Amino acid sequence: MRLRELIAIVKTNKAFYDEFVQHLTENGYSSIAQFIAESDDKHSIDVITSYLQRPAKAMLYDGLGRPYVVSKARWYFLAWILRDAPVQRLEPLLTSLPGKSPQQRRAYLLNEVRKFIKPLLPSAEHWTWPVISEVLLARLEGSRRALKGAIFENIIRQCLGELFEKYAIPLTVSPTGTRIGGETYDVVVAGENNSILMPVKTRETMGGGHSLLFTRDIYKSIGVAKELGYMCIPIIIAEAWFGDLDALKADAYIHIKANPNQVEQVVTELQNKLEGLVEVFLEMKSRL
Numbered sequence: 001m002r003l004r005e006l007i008a009i010v011k012t013n014k015a016f017y018d019e020f021v022q023h024l025t026e027n028g029y030s031s032i033a034q035f036i037a038e039s040d041d042k043h044s045i046d047v048i049t050s051y052l053q054r055p056a057k058a059m060l061y062d063g064l065g066r067p068y069v070v071s072k073a074r075w076y077f078l079a080w081i082l083r084d085a086p087v088q089r090l091e092p093l094l095t096s097l098p099g100k101s102p103q104q105r106r107a108y109l110l111n112e113v114r115k116f117i118k119p120l121l122p123s124a125e126h127w128t129w130p131v132i133s134e135v136l137l138a139r140l141e142g143s144r145r146a147l148k149g150a151i152f153e154n155i156i157r158q159c160l161g162e163l164f165e166k167y168a169i170p171l172t173v174s175p176t177g178t179r180i181g182g183e184t185y186d187v188v189v190a191g192e193n194n195s196i197l198m199p200v201k202t203r204e205t206m207g208g209g210h211s212l213l214f215t216r217d218i219y220k221s222i223g224v225a226k227e228l229g230y231m232c233i234p235i236i237i238a239e240a241w242f243g244d245l246d247a248l249k250a251d252a253y254i255h256i257k258a259n260p261n262q263v264e265q266v267v268t269e270l271q272n273k274l275e276g277l278v279e280v281f282l283e284m285k286s287r288l
Helices: 002-012 014-026 032-036 041-052 070-081 086-096 102-117 129-166 209-227 263-275 278-285
Strands: 178-180 183-185 187-190 195-198 200-203 235-238 254-256
Touching: 002 014, 002 129, 014 032, 014 041, 014 070, 014 129, 041 070, 041 102, 070 086, 070 102, 070 129, 086 102, 129 187, 129 200, 129 235, 129 263, 129 278, 183 209, 200 209, 235 263, 254 263
Parallel strands: 200 235, 235 254
Antiparallel strands: 178 183, 187 195
C-alpha cells in the first residue's frame, strides 16, 4: 500500500521534472546531463537562480501527495536530483555563504553541489527520468514517514484535549512537542508543577536492523524522561513490534498493533485506548 501510493505520487511529479528540463532547454541545454557538465559557474548560477524564481505551472508533491509551496519545491527538487538533503545538510550552510538574498545563497550552494557531483555521476543516464524517479521515491518515503508521524501527533493532541474536557481533568495539552535530555517528546501534557511526556513512535515495516533501533529509541526516551523526574506514557503504532514495555518504568503505555498507513483504523483504536487511560490521568493529576 505504501509503495503503491508513493509510486503514484512520483509519477505525478514527472510534470515537475519535465518543467525543469524545459527550463534548461530554454537556456541552451539539451539535457540535465549537459547542464551538470557546465564549466561556466556564472552561467550555471544564473540558470539555477532563474529556475528558483520561475513562475509555477507544475507542482511538486510530498510523500502524502500534498503540494509543496513553489519556492520550497524548486529548492527541494534541485537538491534531491543532486543527491543531497536540502533541510538536513544544505540549509545549515546557507547563512555563511555569499549572496544578498536567500535565493542567491541557495543558487550558489546548489552550484557548488553540482560541481562536486559532476565527476561522481558522469553518465547521462544518471540524469534521466527513470533514475531521477528512483531518487524521488527514496526522498518522498522519508518525507512520508515524517509527515505520518506529525499527523498522529496532532490527532493525539486533539483526542487528549477532548478527553480532558469530557472528564473535567485539569490538564492541558501543549500545541507542540519538546526536546529534553537529548530526546524528543512529541506530545506534552502539562499540570501545575510537572508534565507527562508522550513520545509517539510509528513503524510501517516489520523487522530488520531498523526494528532494533526503533526499540532502542523507545526504551531510551522512557528512561531519560524518568531519570529527569517526568512521567512518561509512550504511544507506539506498529503492526509487528514485540518490545517488552511491561519491563520498563513507564507510567502507562499505548501499543496499537496496526500499520500507521491505516489511519482510520488507528484513530478509532487510539481513541478507545486513551479513553481507557482516564483513571491513570485522574490519578496523575494529583502528582502534576
